[in-house]
Amino acid sequence: MSMVHFEAALGRLLQGDRVHKDLSVPRLIEKGLQRGEGVLTSTGSFRATTGKYTGRSPKDKYIVDEVSTKDKIHWGTVNKTISSEVFEHLYEKVLHYLSERDEIFVRHGFAGADKNYRLPIRIVNEFAWHNLFVRQLFIRPTETELTSLLPEFTIVSAPGFKANPEIDGTNSEAFIIVSFEKKTVLIGGTEYAGEMKKSIFSIMNYLLPEKNVLSMHCSANVGHEGDVALFFGLSGTGKTTLSADPYRSLIGDDEHAWSPNGVFNIEGGCYAKCIQLSEEKEPEIYRAIRFGSVLENVVLDEITREPDYEANDYTENTRVAYPLESIPSSIEPSIAGHPNTIVFLTADAFGVLPPISKLSPEQAMYHFLSGYTSKLAGTERGITSPQATFSTCFGAPFLPLPAARYAEMLGDKMLEHNTDVYLVNTGWSGGPYGVGQRMKLSYTRAMIRAALQGDLNAAETIVDPIFGLQIPLHCPGVPDEVLQPKETWQDADAYDQKAMELAMKFKENFRKFSDMPKPIAEGGPTI
Structure with missing residues (x-):
C-alpha cells in the first residue's frame, strides 16, 4: 500500500x-x-474501567x-x-x-x-x-x-x-x-x-x-537556584511521587529528553499510580484529581462516588491522568537547564540494597545499563507480586535502538556537565517482600533532599562489601540504622544470603554487555 x-x-x-x-x-x-464510557466521581474526575487489560x-x-x-x-x-x-x-x-x-x-x-x-x-x-x-x-x-x-x-x-x-x-x-x-x-x-x-x-x-538528543524514562524537577534533578526508574519506583516536590518546580513525571540546550518534557501531563494514594503522603497528586482528570480502574463507593484508593478490585495498577498545570509547582514551558543530579530509583524486593548510595561514573554506567528494580503488581498483565527484573536504561520496553546508544549518550552528558549520580532504593527494608516493610516515603524524601542540596557530598561513608556502593553513615532526617540495610534485618545470615543472591543476578544479567569497557563492567557487585 x-x-x-x-x-x-x-x-x-x-x-x-x-x-x-x-x-x-x-x-x-x-x-x-x-x-456510558464512565462516571463522574465525587472529586469531579472521570472514572473509566478498562476490562481485562489493566496494564x-x-x-x-x-x-x-x-x-x-x-x-x-x-x-x-x-x-x-x-x-x-x-x-x-x-x-x-x-x-x-x-x-x-x-x-x-x-x-x-x-x-x-x-x-x-x-x-x-x-x-x-x-x-x-x-x-x-x-x-x-x-x-x-x-x-x-x-x-x-x-x-x-x-x-x-x-x-x-x-x-x-x-x-x-x-x-x-x-x-x-x-x-x-x-x-x-x-x-x-x-x-x-x-x-x-x-x-x-x-x-x-x-x-x-x-x-543528538537523549530520550529518557525519568521524571524531572528544578530547584529555586535552577539546579535540575532527574529521577530514573520503572513504573512503581516513585518517579511521579518524588518529582512532585512542593519545594521544587516540576518539569514532568515520566518522559524527558536531554538536548544540547538542557532538559525538556516530552509530555504535557502526568500519569500517576493511585494505589494507596493519600493527601497526607502525596498532597499535590491527590489534589490534582479533579474535574478534567481521568481515573483508570479506581474503585468508587456506589452511593457517594468517592474514590477508594486502597482498593485493588480491578488491579493494583490504578491510575490518574491530569495536565501538568494541575500541579501548582509545575513550570511552563516544561524546559530547564542541564541536570546537576541524577537519581536511579529501584524498588528492591530482596530488601538488600541501601536506601541511598553515591555512584562513581563507572558505577553509574553499570547501574544504568542494568536498570534493576522489581516489577510491581499490575504494571503488566500477569504480574501479581513484585518480581526482580533488569530493564536496560530503566526503560527497555520502550527502546527501539540498541541500549549502548542511549548509555553512551548519557555517559558523555554526565561527564560533560559533571553530574552527580545516586542510587536510591524505594523498595523493602528489614527483609524481602512479604517479610520486610516498604521504605518510608518520608525517609526517601529526606535522603533525596540531602543529595540535591549537596549535604551528602562530604558525608562519611562505608563501602558495602558485596555491592561496592558508597553508603553514607549519616543523613539528616533518617535514622542511622536505616541507611545500613543489614542492620535492619533480624537475621544477618539471611541478609547475606539474599544479598549474594541478588549480586549473582546482577552478574548474570551484565554478561550481555561483554563489550563494555572493564571499568564499567567492574562497577557492579564485587563478588
Missing part, C-alpha cells in the same frame, strides 16, 4: 459530522457520560519490518517484528471497523516541550474518554498552532476491534503496532489508555537520538 493510498484511506474516515475534532474537556466528559501488554507490541528501519531497530523479545502485509491488512480492517461507529474522536497535539525537537501528532479514538486522556497527557497546542498543525505521526486506537490471531497474525486479540515508514501506531483489542502514551514515547526514543 503506497503512502498516498494509506493517508487517503484515513482521510476518508475522518470526514463527516460523526467525527469530533479537538473537543473541549467539558464536551469530552459529556460525550463519555452520554456513551501494558508487551507480548502484543510490534514494530513493522521495513527497509528504512530494518538495520536500526534492536530486534528481540522487546522489539518484535511484524510484516508490512499483516500491518496493512489490520489497518484496513480497523478503519472499516471505525467507519461503522456512530462517533469518532480526533485530537491534535505535540510530543516535546522544546519547539526545536517537538513532534506534531494526531490521535484517532473510538472512545471519548481515551481522547480526554490524550488531551491531558500530550502537549496541547494553542489556537494559532492548531490551525497550522500538520501531524507527523498518527495513533489509530480501536479498543473494540479484536484481532483473530489465526487470521491476523497477532499474538492475541490485542495489538500495538508501530510503523515508522507509515508514521502510524495501530492499537486494537485493549482499552488500557497507557498504550497510547508509551507508543509515542517509543517513537521519540527512535527519533531523538538521531538529533
Whole structure:
C-alpha cells in the first residue's frame, strides 16, 4: 500500500459530522457520560474501567519490518517484528471497523516541550474518554498552532476491534503496532489508555537520538537556584511521587529528553499510580484529581462516588491522568537547564540494597545499563507480586535502538556537565517482600533532599562489601540504622544470603554487555 493510498484511506474516515475534532474537556466528559464510557466521581474526575487489560501488554507490541528501519531497530523479545502485509491488512480492517461507529474522536497535539525537537501528532479514538486522556497527557497546542498543525505521526486506537490471531497474525486479540515508514501506531483489542502514551514515547526514543538528543524514562524537577534533578526508574519506583516536590518546580513525571540546550518534557501531563494514594503522603497528586482528570480502574463507593484508593478490585495498577498545570509547582514551558543530579530509583524486593548510595561514573554506567528494580503488581498483565527484573536504561520496553546508544549518550552528558549520580532504593527494608516493610516515603524524601542540596557530598561513608556502593553513615532526617540495610534485618545470615543472591543476578544479567569497557563492567557487585 503506497503512502498516498494509506493517508487517503484515513482521510476518508475522518470526514463527516460523526467525527469530533479537538473537543473541549467539558464536551469530552459529556460525550463519555452520554456513551456510558464512565462516571463522574465525587472529586469531579472521570472514572473509566478498562476490562481485562489493566496494564501494558508487551507480548502484543510490534514494530513493522521495513527497509528504512530494518538495520536500526534492536530486534528481540522487546522489539518484535511484524510484516508490512499483516500491518496493512489490520489497518484496513480497523478503519472499516471505525467507519461503522456512530462517533469518532480526533485530537491534535505535540510530543516535546522544546519547539526545536517537538513532534506534531494526531490521535484517532473510538472512545471519548481515551481522547480526554490524550488531551491531558500530550502537549496541547494553542489556537494559532492548531490551525497550522500538520501531524507527523498518527495513533489509530480501536479498543473494540479484536484481532483473530489465526487470521491476523497477532499474538492475541490485542495489538500495538508501530510503523515508522507509515508514521502510524495501530492499537486494537485493549482499552488500557497507557498504550497510547508509551507508543509515542517509543517513537521519540527512535527519533531523538538521531538529533543528538537523549530520550529518557525519568521524571524531572528544578530547584529555586535552577539546579535540575532527574529521577530514573520503572513504573512503581516513585518517579511521579518524588518529582512532585512542593519545594521544587516540576518539569514532568515520566518522559524527558536531554538536548544540547538542557532538559525538556516530552509530555504535557502526568500519569500517576493511585494505589494507596493519600493527601497526607502525596498532597499535590491527590489534589490534582479533579474535574478534567481521568481515573483508570479506581474503585468508587456506589452511593457517594468517592474514590477508594486502597482498593485493588480491578488491579493494583490504578491510575490518574491530569495536565501538568494541575500541579501548582509545575513550570511552563516544561524546559530547564542541564541536570546537576541524577537519581536511579529501584524498588528492591530482596530488601538488600541501601536506601541511598553515591555512584562513581563507572558505577553509574553499570547501574544504568542494568536498570534493576522489581516489577510491581499490575504494571503488566500477569504480574501479581513484585518480581526482580533488569530493564536496560530503566526503560527497555520502550527502546527501539540498541541500549549502548542511549548509555553512551548519557555517559558523555554526565561527564560533560559533571553530574552527580545516586542510587536510591524505594523498595523493602528489614527483609524481602512479604517479610520486610516498604521504605518510608518520608525517609526517601529526606535522603533525596540531602543529595540535591549537596549535604551528602562530604558525608562519611562505608563501602558495602558485596555491592561496592558508597553508603553514607549519616543523613539528616533518617535514622542511622536505616541507611545500613543489614542492620535492619533480624537475621544477618539471611541478609547475606539474599544479598549474594541478588549480586549473582546482577552478574548474570551484565554478561550481555561483554563489550563494555572493564571499568564499567567492574562497577557492579564485587563478588
